[in-house]
Amino acid sequence: MLRFLVRRIAQGILVLVLVTIAVYALFFAGSPRDIARRIAGRQATPEVVDRAYHRLGLDQPFYAQYRHFVWRLLHGDLGFDFYNGQPVTTVLKQAAPVTLSLAVGAAILWFILGVSTGVYSSVRPRSFIDRAFTASALFFYSIPVFVLGLTLIYFLFFRLTKAGHRWFPASGYVGLTTSVSQWALHLILPWLTLALISAAAYTRLSRSSMLEVLGEDYVRTARAKGLSEKRVILRHALRSALTPVVTQFGIDAASVIGGAILTETVFGLPGLGWESVHAIGNQNLPIIIGVVLISATAIVVANILVDMLYAVLDPRVRLS
């Protein structure tokens, strides 16, 4: 088990190294002056371009530049945002909590929503409720984020406010440390948007996983033991059915941490996705590099966590 873990972590590090090489090759290829101009941003003055040129060590050979790049990364230095005149980490440190709040809340919501509807469907396959869940899952799965987001804003903000109930704000973000209730209130609509769309896949996944497990011999054994149906479903069937769901969940949750671009844009949440969109608009390359590296790290770490969780869930993995 320990060897398995060490191997997975080594693989993860290798992936990250490859990502940095790819990023570096993508953003730092070409003549040094062009690169400095690109990194410095669209409206940079010649002085800024000069500063970028020297800071990045572009007068040095390519491999030395890459070495410096990695060296800086290892010291937590993601580069300098010349456009806004501050380190990239400062920008991302402000944006990350927003995205993290959005991701964690939405992920919890969609996991509960998806798994509970999926389990319910699997217990009564082909019933009216099963069909209703399947239909709504398909509906939410195919609806674009911005349509659902704007629809929620229209009904739950615009119409309610017009009717004199100002329950939800339409956009913006309040820090968790400022006010917990305001934080949650500002995030409810984005959470719902992201959760409803993502839950659909989980309804389907957990339904099919449950249906498969419910046909297993050990579920029959559980019934033959005289256990209540509730215990058979939750303790025996769901326990096994969750394994593939958890795997998918880890990967999906991690990809949201890299920034839920559409959701953040619709609800004006200044998170990583929102920063990326603005950075792209301003050709602010250092920020984009930073977001790419954070997303890649999140996904690699999530994958390792999922593998560890796999071992916690399944003793056959743990003990072999």
Add this chain to the structure above:
Amino acid sequence: MSLLDVEDLSVSFHTPDGIVKAVRNVSFSLKEGTTVGIVGESGSGKSVMSQTIMGLTRGAQVSGKVVFDGRDMFTLKRDALQALRGSEIAMIFQDPLSSLHPYYRVGWQIVEAIRAHDKGLSKAKAHERAVELLGLVGIPQPQRRIDDFPHQFSGGMRQRVMIAMAISLNPKLLIADEPTTALDVTVQAQVLDVLKRIQREFGTAIMMITHDLGVIADMADDVIVMYAGTAMEKSGQHDMFYEHHHPYTEGLLESLPAYGDLRERLRPITGQPPSLINLPTGCPYHPRCPYVMDVCRTKVPPLRQVFGEGPHQSACWLPTDKEGRAAARAAVAAGTYSGATDARLTGDRT
């Protein structure tokens, strides 16, 4: 009075291809402390029947009556049925690996079974009992093995764990659905020995479902031979081997490899078992039967008393007396059998 009475039990499933008649009009009874063997090929309805008795067939249409220990199983409330399952009627299955939950320790699974019915029992006491049970079924070092997972046991040991779990509440009836099919021959004998010992010690009645005639020879007091979801022949164990009446029983026995004679070719029953959706008219075995007569193709033979007084019934149109049956056998062996044209063979038809 018998412990289990099954009367005219039929089970069918609706499928997109049509109605599958898995079990048709089976009746039998089982006395306390005895073993009934139910033999038949795969798909003969043995397993469906046993699971129906436990109330474990879902989405099936069931008719007939099952009375266990004075209680009608089909009118029992859900809670009462649940309370009965695992405590008074227990079951073990063919594949012990897939029948145990792979994520839970075997001790946990046994304790769960005990505490599902004996809620007042403390966890520690139940654990103690589980260790004792594992020892009883012959698992070495039960104190240590109890915290292992199913995949850490060998096939035979897993089946012992299943048996330990099944007998944990001292059931009156143990339904064993092909308990040795997935095991090595040497391990099979050990597992059967465990079952016999349990029966001797606790007076448990056993319903032994198998396609292995060796298991029947080893365990059963009475035998029911099933084919295409229905009982073909019912008899005592001795009669099934030495005085069988039904051609299907004969076919089953003849398809056994003769011990010691390596040169003799196997004699399988020709043809395939019928589809349970489209059963043949008349006797379901007639397309494969060497004794087939005209009447077999049109009329379903009822179970009739054969060979005089003893509890021996056969669903076959052949003569019910020993001489007539023997004459038919001789005629088939000599190649002179001509079915319906033989007046002597078609004479006795009540």
